[in-house]
Amino acid sequence: MGFSRQQKTAPGMAAFGRPRDPVIDLARFFCLVLVVLSHCMMVSPVLHPDGTVTTENTLMEQHWFEPVLWVFQVMPLFFVLGGITGLESWRRLRARGGSGIDYAQLRLLRLIRPATALLASMFVGLWAASLLGVDPEVVQLIATGAGMPLWFLAAYLATQLxxxxxxxxxxxxxxxxxxxxxxxxxxxDSLRGAFPMLAFVNMLFVWCAVQQFGFFIADGIFAGRSRGWFAG
Structure with missing residues (x-):
């Protein structure tokens, strides 16, 4: 019975969307911070006795990191939350007469602006380091480490669009x-061995599939089913 009531209210929610949930926004913020910090901690410059500099994936060498990563699953959670907010934002925009192009423009501006500021800060910092005489190899390693989270931004932007x-x-x-x-x-994934480049294409489908769970949560389908199970 709980499920049927939820299904009846879903069309109204689909037509107008719900207001932004600050709890979801806060959860997305913490997920994003954890993703950026973990990526930054993965790259650690190491100075060898002969003067060469290499990088090591510090976190992956810690025995506790992989079990913790499997338990918390921060990145999938971020995409699920993005599915919730993305679907509701799209429904609110559509209720006001907006189009898919309008949605894409809003999402691009919302994500590209902070990314542009980040890239500009990185460029200025690396340029200053070069002028101050920092070893070019070290500058390159820093740039590689700082740019690691950008793939995450590209994947998230693609799923949101x-x-x-x-x-x-x-x-x-x-x-x-x-x-x-x-x-x-x-x-x-089954064709990736013969065509390695498909791995990059497949990443889009993976995160879009994860994002769909956010759609289900936004519709209340899982909540409706759980109430139905408890009701017997």
């Missing part, structure tokens, strides 16, 4: 949409 299309498919057949994304992930 897909929200209007995936939201339409989700509205028609949510489980079939999720199943199609999972099937694409499995298919591309």
């Amino acid at each position: 897909s929200v209007p299309v995936l939201a339409r498919l989700h509205g028609h057949s949510p489980w079939l949409t999720l199943g199609g994304l999972v099937a694409a992930v499995i298919t591309l």
Whole structure:
């Protein structure tokens, strides 16, 4: 009974969306901070006796890191939360007469502006380090480490830009949409040995599939099912 009531209220929520949830925004903020910090800690410059400088993945060498990573799963959680906020933002925009292009522009501006500020700060810092006589090899290693989190931004931006299309498919057949994304992930992964470049394409399907769980949460489907199970 709980599930049926939830399903009846879902169309209204789908039409207008819900207001922003500060708890979700706070959770996204902490996830983002953890992702950036963990990536920065992965690259540690090491000065050898002969004067050469190399990098080591410090975190991966810690025996406790992988179990903790599997338990907390910060990055998937970030994409799930992004699915919740992305779908609700798209629904609010659509209720005001906005289009998919409007949504893409808003998302691009929201993500590109802070990324541009970050890149500008990195460029100025690395340029200053070069002028101060820091070894070019060290500067290159610092640039590599500082740029590591940018792949995460690119993946998140790609999944967010897909929200209007995936939201339409989700509205028609949510489980079939999720199943199609999972099937694409499995298919591309099975072909990755013959075509290594497919790994980069597959990353988009992986994170889009994870993002879909945020769509389900935004619709209250999981909450409705859990209430139905407890009710017997």
